[in-house]
Amino acid sequence: MSNEKSPVPEWEQRFRAARVSLPDWAEQAPERALYVSNSTGTYEIYAWDRSADSHRQVTSRPNGTTDAELSPDGEWIWWFDDTDGDELGVWRRQPFTGGPDEHAVPGVPAAYDAGLALGLDGTVVVGTSDDEDGTTLYLRRPGATEVEVVYRHEEYGGVGDLSHDSSLLVIDHTEHGDAMHSAIRVLRLADGATVAELDEVTGRQHPSGVACLGFAPADGDTRLLIAHQRTGRWEPALWDVATGTETALLLRDDQGREFPGDLSAQWRPDARSLLVEHEYEARSELFSYELATGELTRLDTPRGTVSGATARPDGTVEFLWSSAAEPSAVRSTAGTVVLRAPGPVPPGSVPVEDVWVEGPGGRVHALVQRPSGDGPFPTLFEVHGGPTHHDSDSFAAGPAAWLDHGFAVVRVNYRGSTGYGQAWTDALHGRVGLIELEDIGAVRDWAVDSGLADPSQLVLSGGSWGGYLTLLGLGTQPDSWTLGLAAVPVADYLASYEDEMEALKSLDRTLFGGSPEEVPELWHASSPLSYVEQVKVPVYLSAGVNDPRCPIRQIDNYVTRLEQLGKEHEVYRYDAGHGSLVVEERIKQLRLEIDFALRHLGRAR
Template sequence: MTEETNAVPAWEQRFRAARVSLPDWAEDAPERALYVSNATGTFEVYAWDRAAGGHRRVTDRPNGTTDAELSPDGEWIWWFDDTAGDELGVWRRQPFGGGPDEEAVPGVPAAYSAGLALGRDGTVVVGTSTEEEGTTLYLRRPGADGPEVLYRHAEYGGVGDLSYDGTLLAIDHTEHGDAMHAAIRVVRTADGSTVAELDEVTGRQHPCGVACLGFAPADGDTRLLVAHQRRGHWEPVLWDVADGTETALELRDEQGREFPGDLSAQWRPGARSLLIEHEYEARSELFSYELATGVLTRLDTPRGTVSGATARPDGTVEFLWSSAAEPSAVRSTSGAVVLRAPGPVPPRSVPVEDVWVEGPGGRVHALVQRPAGEGPFPTVFEVHGGPTHHDSDAFAAGPAAWLDHGYAVVRVNYRGSTGYGQAWTDALRERVGLIELEDIGAVRAWAVESGLADPARLVLSGGSWGGYLTLLGLGVQPGDWSLGLAAVPVADYLAAYEDEMEALKSLDRTLFGGTPEEVPERWRASSPLTHVERVKAPVYISAGVNDPRCPIRQIDNYVRRLEELGKAHEVYRYDAGHGSLVVEERIKQLRLEIDFVRRHLGDTR
């Protein structure tokens, strides 16, 4: 595929084309909804009056806004206000029909967000995270002037859900010190006393996680929908927190077989049925499950990825769907497109091929896209972030841009990725980064041996954790890569730990099995700065100066060492946090990366 000959190339059209998120509707006013769109060139929050058909931009900030929630009655829009993408801020609110913003809960200090729950009776729970106090959950009662502290702990946690009547609060917490496997505590909002605890970590030889999926949407109903990993993958169970009983869900496909992938669930209105999502091998599908009969019904969704779904009171299900070849749209099981972004539809791209490669820890799944022509091709290994995330068969403007320029694109769901079972996700502990690189290296070897990739033109690229693996890979596997493109990376892990937000410190302690003082050899072995002397390939680094996740000081440390060693590199710093919500800034960053690659590897078109 080559770029179009008009004034705006296809790859830029994909970035500039307006997009919309899945609309979130008010529980007691389903015709009032919120969504996020980049229609103005910056991702902002929009209100949608579905009955009247009107759309209104709610937020307008230079660095964009994405975190927002509707009150159950649909009267108020809550949105999180930080400074230039630094994620440190407070919740504000404005009337659904428009009006001035106000601080939503005066008395809650600026902090990193640890969740929000808005009760139907006016109860509000705001979660905060700070280095000084750890996790704090503030409760504001209906009619109260200010908030009170309901929960506080040094380890990371967050707001799970409020019960339908506002009397119970579920808390996801990691008081046991394992940030990869949370526990759930349910407390009374009246006095903070504990009602129930679900902990699959403490005292267990094989710990697993649980996660709050939401209380039943019915008055007096004490059932909590929970996800667990007891059988090695995520699946839902009903937990009645009043008496501690659990109700297993017998989920089988049309042939009576257990589902091989991860299962998630959410309540459908009325609390008599559930919406089930099955995620497996980089794709997803939807089902409806009747609790009384145990009947599971497949919903009609195309092959690809559902990036969010919601069950409407009229019985339909709306979902955001895309594939690597087809741009996203908000669709309905009624067959209609519910919400389409204004303006032209972005150009299509190339479908993905599934490749399985034997790696040192088992079969590794990779998604491969080929440009037009015959290989071997210059190839970009686009490494996903997280690390507890995975690449899927979904539309993405970045990989499509490389294809337009004649590059093959390979995306690897290395050990640590989600969607392939708990053992695969948990495997990266202690040898952090090095295990992922073993899997990426196995797929690289396949790409060269199969004739897909030109070994003299291999680009290792990624953002966030993918940026970290890029820098680490350039030092640990110096002969394997021709160039490196690292966006918002971890570069000096010791300095990153000192400066990063508290939630990530907790995760890092879990991954490494201790602090830098307790297990220094593990931290040093996994830090890109340790291996910088071995880097051979030119490296391009981009970084947000306000980034709380991969802070700028540790990147500057790495860059300074590159300079001292005389290594070929370029650096681009921009005024934002962990990435940008401004479309033109994203285009600029990719244009700079494409230019860097062309200058070093030549023009492939």
Template sequence: MSEQTTSAVPAWEQRFRAARVSLPEWADDAPDRALYVSNATGTYEVYAWDRTAGTHRRVTDRPNGTTDAELSPDGAWIWWFDDTDGDEFGVWRRQPFAGGADEEAVPGVPAAYSAGLALGRDGTVVVGTSTDDEGTTLHLRRPGAETTEVIYHHAEYGGVGDLSQDGALLAIDHTEHGDAMHSAIRVVRTADGSTVAELDEVTGRQEQEARGVACLGFAPADGDPRLLVAHQRRGRWEPMIWDVAAGTETELKLRDEQGREFPGDLSAQWRPDARALLIEHEYEARSELFSYDLAGGELTRLDTPRGTVSGATARPDGTVEFLWSSAAEPSAVRSTSGEVVLRAPGPVPPRSVPIEDVWVDGPGGRVHALVQRPAGEGPYPTVFEIHGGPTYHDSDSFAAGPAAWLDHGFAVVRVNYRGSTGYGQAWTDALRERVGLIELEDIAAVRAWAVESGLADPSRLVLSGGSWGGYLTLLGLGTQPDHWTLGLAAVPVADYLTAYADEMEALKSLDRTLFGGTPEEVPERWRASSPLTYVEQVSAPVYISAGVNDPRCPIRQIENYVERLEALGKTHEVYRYDAGHGSLVVDERIKQLRLEIDFVRRHLGEGDGQ
């Protein structure tokens, strides 16, 4: 197998090293001041962009990178979250937009996991914190005050939704009802914390009738109490407008050009004039954009190429900027004006292979898989690259990892198993109680198709994934030992009971919802879904990588699994690195993939790695 490259650096490595940028976020009252994240220096950091002057400035510079940042509405301050080596536990700091020393943004708020941030035009600040001992706390600092007060607290996980334009109202996403998969919304007055309105579609309902709602933002107009909300009343995510003062709800029953309901999920955001919405439609691993006029009810399609919009923002001049890519074409920040608004400096990364859509009948319904084939004739050695989340989905977007396997002659299959988003609420909500095992049934159905169709060589099948995908990899190696030749598990859940004891509170809440109780309440479910339970049945060589500061898939539970592999004499390799749930350092990412490629090629006898 050979890599096609025009440089001494192989194409797969060029894709990782090529600079890329996120969608710029602009200040509400200073739209020519923006922030974005880029890996231009080899580590993902926050950058300030003065669009008038055309200047770009790196804001943060930390060994393990920075990605969480916000601009104050007036554009004067850049807020960024400061944790320790990727452990996600820290405080907010800020610095002037033009540059200068960092300072602690809200002194007195203790270090914690972030539960959101809201910055008001009038100087109101709301900081959300989450800890294992205290649950969720929202800290309010009033304009001109030096101290904060607690405006909300609950043991269950929640977070900051949004502040109204005048700072008088605060929307809170919460799960006080105990169902972390379906949040509720409470709107309170910032003056005294009293409740204005509540939207809860879980309490009092049967589990199968529970529906989530999520805050999408207050209308950008002074004194306007309208809150844009996402709801699941028709079995998928759709937008509606909730006037929290009047107590009225306006559902937006959107239709396409032929008058049909949209399949898949719909999201929305306000356009700056508060008279229209920007609508994003996600369906079958792709997305498209529309503008919706509230007065006339007119939906207008915006011109975007076929692929995936990874974020979009409506500008005050009427244009829409969006981050777009496809599996074959690298990302760029584009505009509905037809321009490329922002492209990272340096060479554009090499293109890759388009995807083909495959639908396979599974035990819970049709399963959507994204397939990419390398050059040559099959059957190919094949990597099943399993996405994390689990409430996430693989899409037709550019990804350096799958492209690297294609360069090395492997077919790549990605499966949007039950639990994935974008296929309706029932599909997402299906993974309860038989956690992990349900997803693997869908993956097994696609595996059977891949072998029977001649795509995949059954003697060279690699099960691979990170985070929840790493968890499914280890669980699959133990419960489906005859299906897989090798396994690659990055930052996985390996020993679920220990993982629950050590992980961050937000994930504990999700796990209690998925399993229907704690390990003490339903121990048989937890044991049935833990990779450690099946470690004796593992027959394939397995490679594991783990961040020693990971709060999501903590290192202790991985070490427990590795110790069992060693005691049983199972073939395995482990790589530990100094970061959290993955790395923001390009060299580290390349090193990890190079180690995985080398492991696979050695065990499959495919020759030397490159």
């Protein structure tokens, strides 16, 4: 008998291969940087001294750490400390060169994170969110030991930015009650007075959002870079908060045409130019924009998705790039790979095809990947979360694993997704979940009619909002799917609302147009629990027992009802929050899903 171990499957190699996030650098010490990596098997924070090219692991916790920020002087690493993924915690800090952690802002209670701003002069603003007070922003002035409350409101808000001299603070807020469209308020920290307000929701028949993109990086400069939706899509503008003057940025492509997709921007360190990102039809591209001349220059990036970019003081731009076929790396416009995780590069995967399907609300964009061989194939519909998010042409180990097992993978950017204009994103009001499923159903019909998908082997799958749509789809479209895989889902919407974090309660009230007490019929019509009797196919559910976004009690309610009805199902609960940061746990979860699907579809491994 051979003692040789079987080789590790490529799909597991993709998960285990180390990866890194885009490094964040200190404004006054640009050679000091932070990034997140899973090189130990758990996603944790790392410090990188670029001048010495030395790397140091900063955090080490059983369930991982991903939220961190570097102080402007590069001396301190701030990181958010919660308990086992419950997202309820405090900020701690550690010297960049190493040393013990300390509570960064004593006096700020444990809560959900609502933003952090660190000033060059030592000013600190910490945002918190909880069920009792809503949003609270705490200020600690330079040299002070005590904190003071500078803002509090029952509706959700958060820290926008501090001006370069720390005299002004931007707050992104939703005091008007529309959690999908934020407003901006600028406070003078010397006395707490409101300097400026930008609200495009209150009193508007067609509300649109504005968002803070950051103050100009220069003392005394009161220009704030904002994003707005006045044209029906996101695009940047300049707003001088001292004078109230707004300056439109006339961004045009190489042919002098308006860009069709969403535009975002950030300041370059010189405060005279911007780094612009254009996101359209599941891909992105970068540009540099000179404010004085209006000149827009395309930066050389491969076709795919830029998941983050930063302009360095030397004029280069570093960006995290990948495509569905090629794993991610931190690249530079200088033509180099700036940072790649240690160890082997994960195996590549299959490129995506773009498919457009006529749906009841307009053309629906889907990303399709085909395994080798001839169809029709067993097909996984992988539904993205959010809902204000979108699937993109970027590398993902999950879909690649299903392709390795002979499945076609279809991802649908349904109404509610970002990147296709404000009207597409805002379309969910009232008929939450049901609208998205109409679009998914239209793409499902195309997949069958085109010969891609075997109608007897259709898997509806997703996590978070995608898990919610999976359970809702199994109940409202019971003859369309062969089985369902729902990870960290909303399963009982009314119980979920009772237990979830306050920020999500605000979003839900916006989506439904009121609370469960105010519009109960809409909440019942959009809850998977309302349709559990109609589920005809096997269901697999997984859930984190510490999840504050899709809490465990409401999932247990759904599972109990499945048991009472004798519906075929399996449940996996794990000790984490809204997903896991531990690589082996992620592999375990996907292995369980794949095994469940293969067993119930009658396919051998």
